[in-house]
Every structure is written in C-alpha cells, then in structure tokens.
Amino acid sequence: MHSRKPVMAALVKEIDSVRLSISLLQIDQCRDARPGRSAWRSGYELNAQKARLARLETVLASYPSAPAARRLEHQQSE
Numbered sequence: 001m002h003s004r005k006p007v008m009a010a011l012v013k014e015i016d017s018v019r020l021s022i023s024l025l026q027i028d029q030c031r032d033a034r035p036g037r038s039a040w041r042s043g044y045e046l047n048a049q050k051a052r053l054a055r056l057e058t059v060l061a062s063y064p065s066a067p068a069a070r071r072l073e074h075q076q077s078e
Helices: 005-031 040-062 066-077
Strands: none
C-alpha cells in the first residue's frame, strides 16, 4: 500500500493556495470598489475560487486515512 501522506499534503497545499487567492481577490475587490468601476471579473473569479475551495475541502474530508483505508481493503478482500 502506498503512503497517502504525499497526496494529502498536496491537497492541503492546494487548499492553502486557493485560500490565498481568495484573500487577494477580496483585497482587490475592496480596493477597486470605486464608483463607476466594474468589478465583475474579480467577482467571477472569487466565486470560482470559492467553489474550487469547497470541492477541494470535500475531497480532503472524504479522503480516508491510512488505517481506515487498510481496514476497508481488508473488509473487501474477505
């Protein structure tokens, strides 16, 4: 059985990257909230990044730990 740590570490790293992206987009939206200026693009990107973050967090939450995966494989092999 392969170690799940590299996969989980990559997921956590990607989640952190998306969170940083969301923070930067929110800062840009606040800074660019001047009258007569359209912020639809950053709003669209912000919504897309939030959806991506939700998907990544769902994957990470449903990713079984190594002991749970071994138990599951053992039960399926019986």
